[in-house]
Amino acid sequence: MTSPASAFRATQLPALLGWLLVSLAAGAVGAIASADAGSFYQQLARPAWAPPPWIFAPVWSVLYVLMGIAAWLVWRERMVRTTRAALVVFVAQLLANALWTWLFFAWRQGALAFAEIVILGLLVLATVALFWRARPLAGALLLPYLAWVGFATALTWAMWRRNPALLA
Numbered sequence: 529m530t531s532p533a534s535a536f537r538a539t540q541l542p543a544l545l546g547w548l549l550v551s552l553a554a555g556a557v558g559a560i561a562s563a564d565a566g567s568f569y570q571q572l573a574r575p576a577w578a579p580p581p582w583i584f585a586p587v588w589s590v591l592y593v594l595m596g597i598a599a600w601l602v603w604r605e606r607m608v609r610t611t612r613a614a615l616v617v618f619v620a621q622l623l624a625n626a627l628w629t630w631l632f633f634a635w636r637q638g639a640l641a642f643a644e645i646v647i648l649g650l651l652v653l654a655t656v657a658l659f660w661r662a663r664p665l666a667g668a669l670l671l672p673y674l675a676w677v678g679f680a681t682a683l684t685w686a687m688w689r690r691n692p693a694l695l696a
Contacts, residue, residue, distance in 0.1 A: 540600075540604070543600055543603060543604070544597070546600075547597070547599040547600040547603060548592075548593065548596035548597070550619070550622070551592045551593070551595040551596035551599065551622065552593075552596065554592065554622040554623070554625050554626045555588055555589070555592045555626075557626040557629075558588075558625065558626045558628070558629035558630075559629075561626075561629040561630040561634040562629050562633045562634075564633070565581070565584075565629075565633045566581045568633060568636075568694075569581045571694065572687050572690070572691050572694060572695075573690040573691055574686075574687060574690070575683070575687075575690070578686070578687070587676060590672075591672060591676060594670065594673060595618075595622070595669075595670065595673060597666075597669055598618075598665075598669040598670050599615060599618050599659075601659075601663045601665060601666040601669070602614050602615060602618070602662045602663055602666045603615060604663075605662045605663050608661070608662045608663075610658055610661050610662055611662050613658060614655065614658035614659050614661070614662050617651060617654050617655050618658075618659070620651055621648060621651035621654075621655050624647060624648040624651055627644060628644050628648060628680075628684075631644055632684065632695070636694060636695055636696060637695070638684070638687070638688030638691065638692075638694075638695025638696060639688065639695075639696065641688065641695070642684050642685055642688050645677065645680060645681045645684050646681060648677055649674075649677050649678060649681055652670065652673060652674050653674060655670060656670045656671065656674055
């Protein structure tokens with residue numbers, strides 16, 4: 529007879545690590561696009577409420593870990609009818625998440641970055657709702673992410689409008 533701890537390690541731990549990897553991979557794709565983000569961010573006319581550049585990496589790291597845990601919790605609810613749809617929307621929002629960094633920092637497309645982050649916010653909201661239905665804790669784990677994307681939407685708008693020469 530196997531212990532609950534060894535059963536967890538054999539089945540759930542690889543899945544948890546997989547979902548964490550998927551989430552952190554989206555962050556890595558964004559990190560590639562934001563290699564020069566620090567210097568570019570310093571060049572931008574920023575609103576007084578804009579955070580310092582050093583805050584973004586730790587905040588996003590925590591958010592990606594929370595996303596991975598939330599996805600794993602939903603994945604574990606395989607018998608729930610909405611699980612597959614929830615995970616498809618989750619992956620879609622991860623793709624949109626990674627795309628924003630390319631639009632804003634690598635390609636410096638302010639208007640497209642703003643439009644895209646609005647879509648990202650809607651995808652995150654849909655993910656929260658679907659995750660909540662499958663497993664309320666999973667939806668709750670995404671609430672800080674939803675709040676941060678809302679903040680990032682306002683910041684994207686403000687910086688795009690203040691920097692027409694740097695952000696097309």
